[in-house]
Amino acid sequence: MDAHKKDLVDLTCRLVNIDTTVPPGLNYPRISQVLASELKDLGVTPTVSLIPEASMRLKVSPEVGLKGPRPNTYATLKGEGEGPWVLLNGHVDVVPADPSGWSHDPFEPVVKNGKVYGRGAADVKGSNACEIFSMKALVETGAKFRGRITPTFTTDEEVGGYSGVNYLVDKHVITKDVDYCLSTDSGIEALHVASLGDAEYLITVHGRAAHSGRGWTGVNAIEFGASLIEDLKKLGEEISKRRSRINAEPGWGIKKMKPGLYVNTAKGGLKGNIIPDTFEILVDRRFIPEESEAQVRREIARVVKEFAAKHREVKVSMKMLLGYDPMLTSPNHPLVRTVRRVARKVLGRDTPSCGSQGSTDMAAVSALGIPIAVLGATRQDSNIHGIDEHVRINDLVSVTKILAHTFLELL
Template sequence: MTPAENEVADLCAELIRVDSSNYGDDSGPGERAAAEVVMARLAEVGIEPAYIESAPGRGNVVTRVEGSDPSLPALLVHGHLDVVPANAADWSVDPFAGEVRDGYIWGRGAVDMKDMDAMMLAVLRQMTREGRRPRRDIVFAWVADEEAGGVYGAKHLTAHHPDLFEGVTESISEVGGYSLEVDPSLRLYLIETAQKGLAWMRLTADGTAGHGSMLNSDNAVTEIAQAVARIGGHDWPITLTPTVRQFLTEVADAFGIPFDEQDPAPVLDKIGPLVRFVGATLSHTANPTQLDAGYKSNVIPGQATAVVDGRFLPGHEEEFFKTIDSLLGPKVRREFVHHDIALETTFDGALVESMIAALKAEDPTARAVPYCMSGGTDNKTFFADLGVRGFGFVPLRLPGDMDFASMFHGVDERVPVDALQFGVRVLDRLLLNY
């Protein structure tokens, strides 16, 4: 077993034991303590990274490894150090204990995404100790605040320290590279090449305030309720983007079933719990999440608001908002709480070929397929601000019966130790050979 394989589980557990919960309101502990773990482990092998605090306690760590061929563009490998909060009462284990049990490392961040943070550390430490150089420059970045939009992390770095990413044209990060077992002779590895766009929208209706006992034809609560009902009940049509169409075609072929674009349900049935990741990428979605109006039971308020979580498909943003606006009604206006782009790149090129080769070298049954995720990652920031083409690639060979999708932000989050060891072998091959 290589040094990276030997230590990756311990590194992952060490990072999990640092509570870096991000509540989205600046009330959490921040990422500094986790960043200090990263810096200490890099210092042990003689690496002195850049440490950047975007605000007190909001720590980012960046270092560059020089490649042997300066003519090649650089690659960015990035992971976030923050995690979503965890309610310990709901868990079977302490979510911040980094406990190893039954071949798994348990804890908040085990898959989102301190597993990749640890894999990056383990591979970089091994490369440095052995004096091996990659072909191209590789920028390693452990960043803050991804779980709340990246204002203190990726967005701060691209705005204030773009020089750290000079020459970078491509990146790899979270939510991709994991396996879906078809049978003992074939595993699909899902590489994320697309992400839906995000539109958190606040809806506001103004009306005429008055006494609750009187007639009122200009009721703000009625207007907002009707708009929310129209949006929440809208049946968005299936729209297959190139990535989703290719993914469904590949899955159908792997399982030996036909693929009908008008009825993709039989194909989705084959991917089991991973439908949580993929099912929402066949159409736009718009889910009402908050309502607020009034202050007394017998007073009709003059204003009512709601919040809708909208997610739009790559290449179809204009169509999405045209539909939303038609559903609002004339008395309801919208504004953004948060708005982010959709992404889609093609499943080709030297980096894709290198990812496929690294997977197959460690798992001869591997077959890589592109997919679109319904959420978003820091790849959006690096693309929007620096033009970096991003992929989701955290290579993990998973047990066939593992409900991997439920681990993200879920109770009893955990990752197999042998999946981490597989991951560092693949990552090592990729970074040295690409």
């Protein structure tokens, strides 16, 4: 593996160099082509699966702002004889990067001081390269294994999209028959066995527009909406006292996974002299594995209903924009124990199992009852989603080794 370090960095850079910002989901066919050709080099036949536009329209709100084709790329590497089925996953999309804060163009990767800098270097293109090289390690060394490994590179993870992992589940590419799932969409400091659910709700307050000079003839949606925000904030304070039984990831000041409710955007008003007739409030609800989307939606709907009953002048509507369920694998599952044991050998330290405060499309795999362990090359200081995002080259090598050895332990 150490001999392939340069190629591993090279592939990471080539992937970062393709701007796959979502929304809208740029250059997906290009990155899919690169990954398919890497898979072909392993001697397997890649499949590129496109979600039909009609299903997109049905499953994804237009407010999310997705555009263009959404190819998912996968293949199956077969061992000798019957054995377990391992699913590998990484997403190909990245969050937007505002170049003004960066030391260089976010999509022109820079290798410096043992790190690769660029949008997506850590989240999660470096780890996608690790997946390719972990399989290359098996193929090139002729290591014997049973069963099969199915690498999947999917779209729209960063927007809670349907078109990636969820689509492959609905298409039966990913089925209950998968024995173990390894995702690389996280860090090397801990092993994630759980993640928060995430649901975004758009609440719209409808008033009536009027000339400000005769302001009393209108109904000011912003002023009413502000008091609805206060009610939501109160609910948020109550929610923030809850805790999961799953340990939280280290380094963020909480011992157990913690839910939250946040008003993250508020939009309204057209002009200084018009009483605004609509006000949109976007609520981001992060929920622990012990809560369900239906339950959290009911909670918010109750606050909205009570508000509407108190303020009959306005009409209030609520719509869910996107969502992930929580993911959960028992910290004692044999898969988790195996990955931790292998990681300890490679890293010389423990990777404690814990729950991520992030949310992931792996929830759709978790819902099939498949155990999942999430370990990738990110660190707390990688600044994912931020400026000068980077990944350490040594971590890329370690993750590749951990994956390859885990395959051999499981298969």
